[in-house]
Amino acid sequence: MSRKYDLVIVGAGPAGLMAARVAGENGLRTALLERKTAIARIRRIDGGILSPLNEYTFGQTVTFNPEVKRIGFPVCGFSIPYDGPYQNVYGFDMFSPGGTRITFGDREKQRQDPQKYRVGVSLDKELMLQGLLDEVEKAGVDIFPGINVTGIEKKSNSVLVTGNGEVFEGQFVIAADGVNSRTARLMGMNKQRKFFATHPECAWYFEDIEIPEIAGIGFVFTAYGNFYISQTCFKNHYHVGITSFTPTNEFPAKLNRFVYEDEIYSKWFKGGRKTDEVSCVINMLAPLQEPFKDNVLFIGDAAWLMEVTNVAAMCCGWKAANAVALAMIDGKMSKEGIAGYLEWWEQYFFGPYGQVEFKPFELQDFLEPGDIDYLGGLVTEPLIATMDFYKMVNTLGTTFGELFPVIQEQRPDVMERLMMVANQMDEAEEAAGKAGFPNR
Amino acid sequence: MVIIQQEVCTGCGGCIDLCPVIAVSMVDDRAVINPDSCTDCKICVKVCPVNAPYEAA
Numbered sequence: 001m002s003r004k005y006d007l008v009i010v011g012a013g014p015a016g017l018m019a020a021r022v023a024g025e026n027g028l029r030t031a032l033l034e035r036k037t038a039i040a041r042i043r044r045i046d047g048g049i050l051s052p053l054n055e056y057t058f059g060q061t062v063t064f065n066p067e068v069k070r071i072g073f074p075v076c077g078f079s080i081p082y083d084g085p086y087q088n089v090y091g092f093d094m095f096s097p098g099g100t101r102i103t104f105g106d107r108e109k110q111r112q113d114p115q116k117y118r119v120g121v122s123l124d125k126e127l128m129l130q131g132l133l134d135e136v137e138k139a140g141v142d143i144f145p146g147i148n149v150t151g152i153e154k155k156s157n158s159v160l161v162t163g164n165g166e167v168f169e170g171q172f173v174i175a176a177d178g179v180n181s182r183t184a185r186l187m188g189m190n191k192q193r194k195f196f197a198t199h200p201e202c203a204w205y206f207e208d209i210e211i212p213e214i215a216g217i218g219f220v221f222t223a224y225g226n227f228y229i230s231q232t233c234f235k236n237h238y239h240v241g242i243t244s245f246t247p248t249n250e251f252p253a254k255l256n257r258f259v260y261e262d263e264i265y266s267k268w269f270k271g272g273r274k275t276d277e278v279s280c281v282i283n284m285l286a287p288l289q290e291p292f293k294d295n296v297l298f299i300g301d302a303a304w305l306m307e308v309t310n311v312a313a314m315c316c317g318w319k320a321a322n323a324v325a326l327a328m329i330d331g332k333m334s335k336e337g338i339a340g341y342l343e344w345w346e347q348y349f350f351g352p353y354g355q356v357e358f359k360p361f362e363l364q365d366f367l368e369p370g371d372i373d374y375l376g377g378l379v380t381e382p383l384i385a386t387m388d389f390y391k392m393v394n395t396l397g398t399t400f401g402e403l404f405p406v407i408q409e410q411r412p413d414v415m416e417r418l419m420m421v422a423n424q425m426d427e428a429e430e431a432a433g434k435a436g437f438p439n440r
Numbered sequence: 441m442v443i444i445q446q447e448v449c450t451g452c453g454g455c456i457d458l459c460p461v462i463a464v465s466m467v468d469d470r471a472v473i474n475p476d477s478c479t480d481c482k483i484c485v486k487v488c489p490v491n492a493p494y495e496a497a
């Protein structure tokens with residue numbers, strides 16, 4: 001016996017929760033299935049940074065007004081509650097093994113007018129999800145925590161979704177089960193997707209540390225690994241993490257070395273308290289150009305290479321549930337019915353960002369620590385303020401492109417190694433692909 | 441046979457997502473392997489960022 005719904009949503013992250021709220025508000029009989037038992041609880045790494053503020057990514061931007069305790073989405077036209085701590089975020093920083101630094105955003109100018117110049121705010125993501133979950137409940141959605149979806153198939157005029165021995169039947173399904181989407185795999189969506197790398201991360205939560213240089217995310221390149229430090233919603237609390245583009249068992253040892261022994265950086269963590277440890281594994285598959293098959297619509301991270309961000313995920317949920325509501329009104333229970341979503345996805349996501357060439361490689365495989373110090377020292381003025389990864393990478397590309405003549409003249413040896421990076425990117429990509437687990 | 445050390449697991453769910461035979465599930469915020477479905481492929485051992493799964497004799 002199956003339970004019958006207009007819409008079944010798999011996954012209660014920001015994308016699935018927003019889809020559920022909008023579906024409920026539109027009067028759709030909706031089921032929300034989530035494998036976690038405590039839906040708002042986060043055990044997978046998330047920096048909790050709400051961005052983009054004062055800029056656009058995927059055509060979207062957000063506003064945050066702590067006085068009315070709401071986050072606004074002026075492009076899509078909705079808002080969500082947020083009543084909790086926050087800190088302003090001003091941009092990225094990059095640190096070399098020896099301590100040179102590249103900064104995105106002019107901190108001094110930004111701090112004079114935070115409203116205008118912040119590019120994000122760090123929030124408590126669990127509180128944000130809880131606020132959204134409360135609204136989903138009010139919208140009359142049937143919420144099923146603890147359902148781990150293990151099967152999905154089209155059956156004549158509907159889709160059957162199974163998990164923990166229960167069957168849910170929907171006219172449409174919205175698959176919002178995140179970056180390693182099992183529903184995408186089960187529906188055969190991954191067969192055609194290019195696989196880039198299996199990308200693990202591990203992060204420690206630290207309290208009572210002061211890192212005045214970082215007001216957003218700081219990336220630290222060392223001779224032995226790539227680290228990041230990200231500002232949380234509480235003063236003097238940070239996440240300190242390590243990343244890689246190949247699976248490895250060296251994370252705990254390397255994090256330990258960075259935090260307690262690194263000659264330059266361990267001083268940041270003196271006297272701090274480690275309060276938790278989190279991690280994640282992301283399988284990087286090329287974004288879906290057409291995220292729809294057999295009345296299943298893939299949204300948010302489930303349809304992307306890696307993270308679309310919380311904001312973009314919510315926008316996807318909002319757009320998707322409205323599209324399904326219109327399809328039901330129009331009586332078009334097919335791809336034609338939700339064409340509005342697919343056009344929107346093409347316009348804001350796949351078209352501008354979906355085919356960006358991504359190369360998983362580690363700088364340290366090509367450059368000496370001293371080279372990275374030298375290059376970091378060349379960029380003395382702040383670059384544009386941004387929390388957008390695509391903009392950051394492009395800006396670095398242009399900045400160093402313009403510096404090539406200087407590097408060639410001052411350090412032809414570094415220039416030679418830089419050229420090697422360009423030549424060997426394809427090999428690095430192939431190596432990362434071989435070490436990973438595409439799991440199609 | 442692979443076993444996940446509960447006190448090391450952070451509950452990120454990476455192994456659950458990548459297990460090819462859906463043998464791993466989340467119990468009380470931690471990953472647990474169902475020995476009846478596990479095929480001993482060890483992908484979970486390789487991808488775990490904190491080395492929680494280990495091979496028991």
Ligand SMILES: Cc1cc2nc3c(=O)[nH]c(=O)nc-3n(C[C@H](O)[C@H](O)[C@H](O)COP(=O)(O)OP(=O)(O)OC[C@H]3O[C@@H](n4cnc5c(N)ncnc54)[C@H](O)[C@@H]3O)c2cc1C
Pocket residue numbers: 010011012013014015016033034035036045046047048049050051147148149150163176177178179182183201280282299300301302306307308309310311313
């Ligand atoms: C290291 C890291 C740091 C990040 N930092 C930030 C940040 O600072 N700011 C930001 O905006 N974004 C950040 N992100 C990205 C952000 O986490 C994602 O873009 C966002 O959560 C995507 O939302 P989603 O709803 O699409 O997927 P998810 O949030 O991944 O939600 C998917 C949900 O589906 C559930 N699920 C999965 N499989 C099943 C199944 N088979 N059955 C039932 N339920 C299932 C999961 O438990 C989960 O609740 C970060 C991501 C990573 C990896």
